[in-house]
Amino acid sequence: MQITAAVSRGPESPFTLETVRIDAPREDEVLVRIVATGLCHTDLFTKAALPEAVGPVVLGHEGAGVVVDVGSRVTGVSPGDHVILSYRHCGDCRQCRTGGPAYCENAHRLNSSGRRADGSATLTQHGEPVRSAFFGQSSFAEHVLATADNIVVVDRSVDLVAAAPLGCGFQTGAGAVLNVLRPESDSAVVVFGAGSVGFAALLAARSAGVATLLAVDPVPARRALAEEFGARAIDPGTHDVVGDIRAATGGGATHTLDTTGNASVIGQALSSLRARGSAVVVGLGEPEVAVNVQDLMLSGKTLRGCVEGDSTVQQFIPQLLALHAEGKFPFDRLVTEYRFDDINGAVADQKAGTVIKPVLVW
CATH class of the missing domain: 3.90.180.10 (Medium-chain alcohol dehydrogenases, catalytic domain)
Known part of the structure; x- marks a missing residue:
């Protein structure tokens, strides 16, 4: 044909x-x-x-x-x-x-x-x-x-x-939160990069009842929409990202998600964590990243990758559609x-x- x-x-x-x-x-x-x-x-x-x-x-x-x-x-x-x-x-x-x-x-x-x-x-x-x-x-x-x-x-x-x-994109962001990070209502979740994957992650965290949400992105319109969705938005071009996150979360985020694939941003995602916090990377980008292993070890932090939101699509996509039908996603x-x-x-x-x-x- x-x-x-x-x-x-x-x-x-x-x-x-x-x-x-x-x-x-x-x-x-x-x-x-x-x-x-x-x-x-x-x-x-x-x-x-x-x-x-x-x-x-x-x-x-x-x-x-x-x-x-x-x-x-x-x-x-x-x-x-x-x-x-x-x-x-x-x-x-x-x-x-x-x-x-x-x-x-x-x-x-x-x-x-x-x-x-x-x-x-x-x-x-x-x-x-x-x-x-x-x-x-x-x-x-x-x-x-x-x-x-x-x-x-x-x-x-x-x-x-x-x-x-x-x-792909929406399930990647949502799955990174719901299937991998699994934050609780008192968690503090930070998303680096408010594109489609990042916004899916923010919406998923909101659907899970997370009260403290932050989004880091250089585009004003995206920061404005993130705030509309209940997140505090940070402009990385004009702010001390790590300092702002620590101040807003009382010492550091419990969970961070990088969607950019940018090595320096991944470093910020790790540095922004409090002790025993978890960072997940989902963005294709630079193949190598310098990691402060002492900080990772002594603070008990976790860094891991995630593909397709760790999802089994026949179960997870219907789950996301149900959240959408309820107005939560x-x-x-x-x-x-x-x-x-x-x-x-x-x-x-x-x-x-x-x-x-x-x-x-x-």
Whole structure:
């Protein structure tokens, strides 16, 4: 079947809408018509990291849409189902068997190899393979091939445009709080970077009843929205971030979350903690960070990473939708819609910080 997709042809080139051919679904695959796709930092990070020599690439991993067809071995998913797409996992490795599908031992092969697990291409153009199957979907396209393990069936009343980022960004921030940090009502939670992941984390902490919330971000509009959501906002360009946090929390935060991937900011997240506090990092960025091991040890602090909010998507995404239905997790307020043919405008606005979460709508 011929479809339109947003194709990347190099780290510096814009996305271009092009015609590609998608395979018919195999016996274990599901064909989904995409309604909307969130634009995530991971898409842009990956685009920048792939050299032109790899050829055309279709990214996108926060897809939401309607099932068109299913393979003969697929169960639990039917044509007409409304679905949110997330990351793939094998279900058989030690991590998957012990409740850690986000850390699947086969994650690279299933999510970022550019092919199916058997090495075949889901998309072609002029008879040549197109690097695709990103997070088992490549949802910068009108249609995608997915599998039951990265599909969450949702009620038809769910707004797929607003809910699309639950597949990655929103669940990453919310899961880092609810599944990993697990603050209590008397905790003091600080989020570094008030983008879509950071705001999801703030909203999740608020839903858990945390009274003391702080957000650190250089963009005034984002600080204003954080305050609207009940957080104290700190401008890192004009304030002593660590000093302000310690003053506002009576000695230091109990929990901090870094969404920036910036080494100096991660250092602030650790320094801002009180004794026995916990810091989690979720941002792709600098691969190495200097850590004061004496402070870490003597203060009993914890530093750990987190992928996809430590979530099992078939359970966690419905949990987040339930919180939204109760008015406790208003993720729709973070979304700005863009026509799919304005994908480069969405990229520019995201990089400029003028929007929190761009969502591309077909």
